Amino acid sequence: MHMDPHLLRTFVAVTRCGSFSRAADELGYTQSAVSQHIAALESDLGTALLHRRPVAPTPEGQRLLEHAGPILVRLDAARAEITKMVEAPPDRLVVGLSPLAFMPDIVAANHVRVLPRADVVTGVAQGTLDLGLVDGVATASDPLNLPDVAPLATVGVAERPLVVVFPADHPLARRKRINLVDLSDAQWIDAPESAIPLAQLRSASGTDGFRAALRYEGTHVPGLLEMAAAGHGLALLPQHMVDGVPAVPITRLVHRVELLSMPGRSGVR
Missing domain, CATH: 3.40.190.10 (Periplasmic binding protein-like II)
Incomplete structure (x- = not known):
């Protein structure tokens, strides 16, 4: 079985939009192309993934959706890491902060974004953020329980x-x-x-x-x-x-x- 990430992205978009036509507009495809992507993915997996009227995931589709998000984030993370290895360092250092994670003495940022905690983790993994500061509740000296979206380096700072x-x-x-x-x-x-x-x-x-x-x-x-x-x-x-x-x-x-x-x-x- 070979699962094409382009088909996965189409599947995620259709389930999020609840419509083949809205997903086509979002992705820049024709509605026919979106239908073909879903049909190809269902053929590959040997099962129906979406109910058509109304558009909603089947039980198998819901299970695939749970896997698809982390898979696509890891693909984006891999692309971002390789890109940063071959590109010159950017002039702008973009740092994402979760709401209670402000640490003014930690990073020399010239562009700061306050984002939900999960978005900070995903942003660093996908390369839209150079660094992230994320906060949470933990037992003393234990690391935070963060989403496993990429092999991120983490350092406790406070x-x-x-x-x-x-x-x-x-x-x-x-x-x-x-x-x-x-x-x-x-x-x-x-x-x-x-x-x-x-x-x-x-x-x-x-x-x-x-x-x-x-x-x-x-x-x-x-x-x-x-x-x-x-x-x-x-x-x-x-x-x-x-x-x-x-x-x-x-x-x-x-x-x-x-x-x-x-x-x-x-x-x-």
Whole structure:
């Protein structure tokens, strides 16, 4: 079996767009060419991958979709790495940061992009970013659990305490320290761009708790702190970002920042 990456890209586009014609417009193909790509892929695998009306993946197609994303990212990563080996160094150093990963003394960047954590990892792998700084929750001295999209070089550059922000009248606000899992049934603010995302809290604690009482789609941390202090929900942040509101340190877990790069390329001072 030979799986053509061009056919895979077409398949991913059709499933994302939910339409052969919209996928054709996105890819710059004719609709007939898109249909031929899907038919060739189904013939190669010996099974139907898409329902046609409406357009949606079959169970086999859904399974292929789970594999296709990482496969295509790795192909892009390989192309980017080889290209950078033969090209002259760029005049511009592009660094991607996840929302809580700002480290001004780590890289000599002249172009900075703040992106979702997964996009920083993919951007470094695909070569759209020269370096990445990505953050997350980890046990002290343990590496972050990052998507396996390419053989990236990772260096831990910071580990800081994590604190939970409480309203002043909350019964736990005067605790010296607290275990994260003890707060799994509490009400939280879902603020993925200005606090530790709730999905990371579930992963770190091994529970399916940490339900959101409020969704905050913003990057203004002082505003988030005011909402937490007013009782709209709890929030978990690095200690250095919390000032003037009641906060209790978390046991065992830290906020970790890692520098990502393709092997052989570095912007670390």
